[in-house]
Amino acid sequence: MLVKYHVIVSLSGGVIIYLLTQSFLKAALFSSAGIFIDVDHFFDYIRNWGWKIVSLRDVMKTFYTQELKKIYIILHSYELFIVFGLLLWYLKVDWGWVVFLSLTIHLIMDHIYFFTHFRSNSPWFYFLSYRVSKGFKTEKFVKGKSRDF
Numbered sequence: 001m002l003v004k005y006h007v008i009v010s011l012s013g014g015v016i017i018y019l020l021t022q023s024f025l026k027a028a029l030f031s032s033a034g035i036f037i038d039v040d041h042f043f044d045y046i047r048n049w050g051w052k053i054v055s056l057r058d059v060m061k062t063f064y065t066q067e068l069k070k071i072y073i074i075l076h077s078y079e080l081f082i083v084f085g086l087l088l089w090y091l092k093v094d095w096g097w098v099v100f101l102s103l104t105i106h107l108i109m110d111h112i113y114f115f116t117h118f119r120s121n122s123p124w125f126y127f128l129s130y131r132v133s134k135g136f137k138t139e140k141f142v143k144g145k146s147r148d149f
């Protein structure tokens with residue numbers, strides 16, 4: 001998913017959250033969570049090529065063009081979302097549902113994008129257990145290249 005779509009959805013969602021809750025904190029958390037979850041792409045990039053000054057577009061491009069040998073994107077994992085959601089529910093964190101909702105929307109958007117743009121890819125890609133079972137090796141789950149890059 002192109003970052004600009006996450007920015008648009010996250011900021012728009014933040015406005016809606018503000019209108020519904022009158023809470024600037026919840027709106028800011030919603031907007032931030034939906035955008036900054038992609039920070040794990042930087043981890044994958046740095047792990048492959050070390051520290052470099054590159055654009056966010058270049059980092060995302062490596063993800064979608066099979067240039068990475070391994071893809072971890074640890075934060076993009078349904079299993080972690082379930083654990084995170086249960087933890088927030090257990091702790092009864094007031095703003096937790098906002099962050100959880102934003103992250104879930106982000107992951108679903110990524111999932112739809114990844115599956116529709118790389119039709120030969122596995123629908124299980126966003127499960128951490130699936131990526132672990134494939135040794136995080138890119139060639140095991142990224143079969144094609146996105147036309148967006």
Ligand SMILES: [Zn+2]
Nearest residue numbers: 037038076110
């Ligand atoms: Zn993402």
